[in-house]
Amino acid sequence: MTLLARAGLLLAATVTAILATAAPALAHGADAPNGTDYRVTVTDAGRPDLRVRIIEAGARLELTNTGDTPVEVIGYSGEPYLRIGPDGVHENSRSPATYLNRTIVGDTALPAEADPAAEPRWRRVDGGTTARWHDQRALWRETTPPAQVRAAPEREHRVRDWVIPLRDADGPLEIRGTLDWVPPPDAYTWWVVTVVGALAVGALGVLPATSGPGRRALVALGGLLVVGGAAAIALALGRTLDAGAQGLGGVLAGLLTGPVWTLLTGLGAIAAGARAMTGGHTSTDGGGAASASRSHADFLVALAGVCLALFAGVTNIAGFARAVLPVPWPPTIARVLVVLVLVAGAGALAAALLRLHAAARHAAGATAATR
DSSP: OOHHHHHHHHHHHHHHHHHHHSOGGGSOOTTOOSOBSEEEEEEEOSSTTEEEEEEGGGTEEEEEEOSSSOEEEEOTTSOEEEEEETTEEEEETTOHHHHHTTSTTOOOOOOTTOOTTSOOOEEEEESSSEEEEOOGGGSOOOSSOOHHHHHOTTSOEEEEEEEEEEEETTEEEEEEEEEEEOOOOOHHHHHHHHHHHHHHHHGGGGSOTTSHHHHHHHHHHHHHHHHHHHHHHHHHHHHHHHTTOOHHHHHHHHHHHSSHHHHHHHHHHHHHHHHHHHHTTOOGGGTHHHHHHHHHHHHHHHHHHHHIIIIIIGGGGGGGSOSBOSSSSOHHHHHHHHHHHHHHHHHHHHHHHHHHHHHHHHHHHHHHHHO
16 A cells, blocks of 8 residues: 555544544534624623533524533523533424524424423433524524614614523523624725735736746745635634634534635645745756746646635635624634735736736747747
């Protein structure tokens, strides 16, 4: 068995092991938003051994029970909905909330067995002590903002205080929190910075590819791709952490089952950037061989640039116009990362296309001169 085959089998085995051992509760929500203008905050978790977090830009709640006794989450009609404890996470298949909370808009059709007045029928859905779910009581579900927001959209507003009832062996408990409107950023400013940056990077393509400045430009484009690829990986990692992934195994599983295209695009951009930086130092003594090497590097730069701009940049541009983003750090940092991705991707694409066009014209002229 060749070394390459062994490496492939090792990679496949590693990915399989990660996916097989990842808890289902670590999976990303299918309708996790790319951004929102509503900030959800937890102010009281109910009891000391309960840990409650807001994940996916406020789209879902995460409750971890570190205690020795289970706790029940109460549904919308006062019925038991979830039970989280040392024996795992159970959901009541007769609770309407079990089905309504599967989507962020709560539009799942209820089956015939859904009856809040019926005796609970518990079904074990996870072996851990953490549950994640959409809860309409903590969300703003209307298509239009509240009246106070429409009257003064430039200001932050408290939309409401929310309560999610719980119950344990000692009686009722509550998770308490707030829902606030946060004014969105000025998207125009971020787009201006992005366009100007991409044009500046694209201008590197007008330098003659065979000259010293042209070779250094290819090295610079490669370096920018490495930076843009790293920014894309950071965005993928941020989204995975915001989805609730914890520990190395959970983060790797989240990356492979969530923003995988952003991750792969970032890794590809780094590889292409490293190749371009090497190609930029190729000596011209080799004549046609050196020219072919530079053209190959330019093609890789163009390919990596368009993939980076589309799969890691365009997919995250909602952050330019949304106040709350699915990352665990300040939203401004996420916007800067998106700018780096778009500038590196679009700029490298434009510069590489100009260089390839110039190389094609030069080759055509050289062929005509020999005739």
